[in-house]
Amino acid sequence: MSTLSTRAAYAVTPSAFVSEVAHFQEVLADPETAIDDKARAYATVVRHAALLDPCQEGFERAGIALKQALCAWLCCQPGARH
Numbered sequence: 001m002s003t004l005s006t007r008a009a010y011a012v013t014p015s016a017f018v019s020e021v022a023h024f025q026e027v028l029a030d031p032e033t034a035i036d037d038k039a040r041a042y043a044t045v046v047r048h049a050a051l052l053d054p055c056q057e058g059f060e061r062a063g064i065a066l067k068q069a070l071c072a073w074l075c076c077q078p079g080a081r082h
Contacts (some may be wrong), residue, residue, distance in 0.1 A: 014058030
């Protein structure tokens, strides 16, 4: 089994990922968006997080954005306590 070892294998930049998470948070805040659509948006964020290059500048900021996305996702779940 091979591992990802080239920069070409990473398709998402940290700044693009942070922007994507900001858009995801807007989607979560929209009461008109169905929970299934919100779930798909969260799954996309997680998939894109796996495509980040840990050696690229801004990776830490992207990690913080991922944590914020997770917290926002958990807060929007039915029955979530604040």
